[in-house]
Amino acid sequence: MDKKNLILSIETSCDETAAAVIADGHDILANIIFSQIPVHQKFGGVVPEIASRHHLEHLPQVVAEALQMAEVSFSDLDAIAVTYGPGLVGALLVGVAGAKAMAAAQGLPLIGVNHIEGHIYANFLVHPQLQFPLLCLLVSGGHTHLVLLQDHGKYKILGRTRDDAAGEAFDKVARAMGLGYPGGPQIQATAATGNPLGIELPRAWLEPGSLDFSFSGMKSAVLNYLNRAGQKGEVVDKADLAASFQQAVIEILVGKTLTAAKATGVRTVLLAGGVAANQALRQSMTDACNAAGYNFYYPPIELCTDNAAMIGCAAYYKYLRGEFSSQDLNAIPGMALA
Amino acid sequence: MERDQGKLLRKWIKLWLLSIDTASKVTGLALNDNTTLVAESFLHTGKNHSERLMPMVLQILANAGVDFSDLGAVAVTSGPGSFTGLRIGMATAKGIAQVKRIPILGINTLDALAQGGLGFNGVVVPILDARKDEVYTASYRAENGKVVLLDSYRAISPRILSQELRLADTRVLFLGDGVATYKELLEEILGHNAVFLPERLSLPRAANVGALAAARMALGSYDDLYTLKPMYIRQSEAEVTWAKKFGQGGC
Ligand SMILES: [Zn+2]
Secondary structure (H helix, E strand, O other): OOOOEEEEEOOOOOOOEEEEEEEOEEEEEEEEEOOOOOHHOOOOOOOOHHHHHHHHHHHHHHHHHHHHOOOOOOOHHEEEEEEEOOOOOHHHHHHHHHHHHOOOOOOOOOEEEEEEHHHHHHHHHHHOOOOEEEEEEEEOOOOEEEEEEEEOOOOEEEEEEOOHHHHHHHHHHHHHEEEEEEEEHHHHHHHOOOOOOOOOOOOOOOOOOOOOOOOEEEEEEEHHHHHHHHHOOOOOOHHHHHHHHHHHHHHHHHHHHHHHHHHHHHOOOEEEEEEHHHHHHHHHHHHHHHHOOEEEEEOOOOHHHOOHHHHHHHHHHHHHHOEEOOOOOOOOOOOOOO | HHHHHOOOOOOOOEEEEEEEEEEOOOOEEEEEEEEEEEEEEEEOOOOOOHHHHHHHHHHHHHOOOHHHEEEEEEEEOOOOOOOOHHHHHHHHHHHHHHHOOOEEEEEOOOHHHHHOOOOOEEEEEEEOOOOOEEEEEOEEEEEEOEEEEEOOOOEHHEEEHHHHHHHHHEEEEEEEOOOHHHHHHHHHHHHHHHHHHHHHHHHOOHHHHHHHHHHHHHHOOEEOOOOOOOOOOOOOOOOHHHHHHHOOOOO
């Protein structure tokens, strides 16, 4: 039996300082996340400079904890992986500089990983046997993509948001409703007791056949609703509003995904990204895929939000392909997937 | 006999010290064998540190025939300076220190810069461009081959700084990248009391970081990998805005 492939992965693209140790691409030996959410909450969103400061302060500890939990040392590793984009440039630079130094000092290959690719690969952590082609709906605070996966590392973007990302729309609506940050979990919690058909909101389907998304109109409709109610002195039923907004977003996400599956002939649908943690979305997509006869997979909640395990998984397949990064690797804040 | 053994030991237990400085636009590296400066890299291209730093580290080590495993300590400028530059340098230094299990030393950027005034007798004031019409600075007294800190590190408008210095009515040697930007202003307020060196002798040099780090190592004084952080002096914009709005300090 060959020695296991061990990858230490580092993720610092936004407000989570994370490190993981992954064996053979799917066995999570450690997955450490230092969340800065409480630090940024009072500002109502992530403050890039503060995020960068915290990454630098916590990275060595998070890496040490990951190695300790995995019961491995640097000398046992086969490679070091790091997210180098997209994300906040100052935040990315901390992880990239640290990972490069660690790889060089230990004489290990360095593997730069695209953060979006990492989100998609969270699926391969739990389902390493997935067969291509695959269709993935990737929804997070920064991205809304419909991606066709033809093979490992081969992506085709079928549709993307033309304005706000789905998670961004959740954040903005949550802020307007006074629900706080981060918006996704707040909307979900508030929507739990609400009527998803209680308040009529528009659905932006765009031109027929388009696989692109637009959430700004729906967001504006909520803001207008709140304004009008405020002017009239009416009390807003927050539960109904949150549920109706969530329902509108989910209908678009599920509808477009099913259209894309039909158009491409793909039999297996994946969900990824922070918004994939939304229970109502998971349920709607499950129901729709069951009804249409598609296989549907999604990662557990803790692997949907930002983590380093997904980066280590994506890195493993790059390792197998011999796709290594050189020591002049830089952070690319606006990096695209394909 | 004892002496030969000592020599032999020195050969095997070399305490190579790598010093990293990315606090300003200069990317600087120094490699010391104990207190002896063996190699130095200096890059003042105005391009970013992120792409260049690690290739430069690999190059200086290769040129000196030193392996990462030969390093006994790593030093890094710990601020003040460019926020991003400080973090690139410190994340790199911490990465090396963590993997090689060697001590880390944070050296104040202005202390290192003030070493450039060693040959001067009088007040030495390093000024680093802090943008927003301010410089990071502190005052030192250079005397008999020693440079001693006189006050505290701060960010201040160069006009206010030079008005303060005018009251002292003494010759002041200015060092650092702030000189290029504020030379005229300093001369206008301080006249002949403002002393400058050519830029090549005035910009940050990692050799000075190495010298201060080696001196601390001789005393067994190190920093902690997990708690060492940059001295930013300034809060982030968001904290400043928040403090204005809610009348409290940041986090
Ligand atoms: Zn993410």
